Amino acid sequence: VKVRDIGEFGLITRLLGEVQAVDGVVVAAGDDAAVVEVTPGSRVVFTCDCMVEDVHFLRTANGEDIGYKLMAGNISDIAAMGGRARYAVVTLVTPSDEPVAWLEDIYAGIKECASQYGCHVVGGDTSRGSKIMLSVALLGEVLPGRELLRSGARQGDVVCISGPLGGSHAGLQVELGRVDAQLAGAQEARLKHFRPTVPTELALVLGEMGCRCANDISDGLASEAREIAAASRVGIELDGADIPVAREAEAVAPALGESALDYALYGGEEYALLFCLPPSLAALVRARFPQVQAIGRVIAGEGVYLLRHGERERLATAYTHFV
């Protein structure tokens, strides 16, 4: 059996195995981040996320953008657990003939994003290697009982999204040179890809108000909804007409003969927050955060369905890193 036969999720499950809920492990592998008790009563959210040259970025990309995006992805994982990001360590693998200035740009981006979210890089490790690889491990704090879990969705909950989707995927098309960089909206799309905004305040408020279920959109709305449905043992029905599509996706997708809604459904690395909560709470949240959109409901059963043009279609499998 090769890695590509089982994909990223299969691999991580197989490698980590079952992490038992012992010794202060509150939430183990399988959610956006782990929650552990390092000292009794003090809960820590813990995650890591990596970027590899030629897989997640090209050498032609701006170094600060790469670093910013890497850190934003980690902060998003902490937020999606209801936590507040605090401290990071960074692993860097680099060829020894790499210009230091370019690596400094990457770290400047990492630190710029960190400081924007009240977070500090406190250490790291470097090694040589044939390609650049960066991994950030991030620690955050969460108050006991305020965790936002994949398994927290309940039948009858409203499914909400923190903002428009598909902008990051549109930006990736610009970065890959698939559309003219002069196209109206192209540079805005690029920013959505490399400088995503993480809704950290919303995430904290959700935990405080009693929401118990969230995922960030790392791998696309369809995929994240499926993860919540599977972990919560429920079904999810999405209303196609209510899914907010980023104007950057509306600008880029048509130029490629592609569907902006598909960008919103399947485009990853978005770092919007997908969450489920009872209708009464959803109304309160939407009053406080007007950009939050209700896009569907949690139903009995299993799977993720899209209602569109009067039809109900089951959503297909999403992008994984090893496909």
Next chain:
Amino acid sequence: VKVRDIGEFGLITRLLGEVQAVDGVVVAAGDDAAVVEVTPGSRVVFTCDCMVEDVHFLRTANGEDIGYKLMAGNISDIAAMGGRARYAVVTLVTPSDEPVAWLEDIYAGIKECASQYGCHVVGGDTSRGSKIMLSVALLGEVLPGRELLRSGARQGDVVCISGPLGGSHAGLQVELGRVDAQLAGAQEARLKHFRPTVPTELALVLGEMGCRCANDISDGLASEAREIAAASRVGIELDGADIPVAREAEAVAPALGESALDYALYGGEEYALLFCLPPSLAALVRARFPQVQAIGRVIAGEGVYLLRHGERERLATAYTHFV
């Protein structure tokens, strides 16, 4: 300026810059691990360490050995701060045609070592990439005031080592095929390299007894002593005759026409603990841990000196990953 021009330490310093002692950062980058307060009063030790194919291990190595060694190195960094390792996340970059079984072996080694030291792997991230790269980020706990710092050595302190040195470097020679694997002591040396023992109990007792200064031997005794001397603004004098040389080094070095004492002085990845403490405390520690050896003293001035055959020589620069 290329990475190789400034070396690993120069690179990490330049990339991280000055981490200010704000917002709960108790010990920042530059020691074995960072110490941070995630919630007030609860101190967390935080570190990461990576291994890269062809740099730190060969594909011919046993997977479990690679994983074990990686985790031991991280646990050693936590111990060298006076902490107890608790939770880890693991980043894996791998080609997609990699056999899953070999990766499972690596993770089995990671988890075997973790469980031996009361530590749990709670999450991780995977990506594809052209070479295998593994990074472990590890969290530990430490009681406030019990941290063991590089900057904690004081003039008049005794310099001690937790046990014999040079065994790991001897094992590396076996692994690299430089000596006959049938040589007496060769397999024991291999074990010292891949299955190092981390003196975690000693580290905790040192913090408890009032010792304030330690480093683990990641990059060789000479290099670690130099780090302590520089951070503490003192000099260190080592007695060549008192440095305990591992019997594995005594077995392997002569077969290669090399010096076993050089293995002890410059061989890295050893994970013994080098520490400095007042003579009265040193006597108490040695009574409780008979394998601890006093090997020198902290003096005024700067630099690291070796006394041998009636001569006093200043120790040369050590191994770095980018040389």
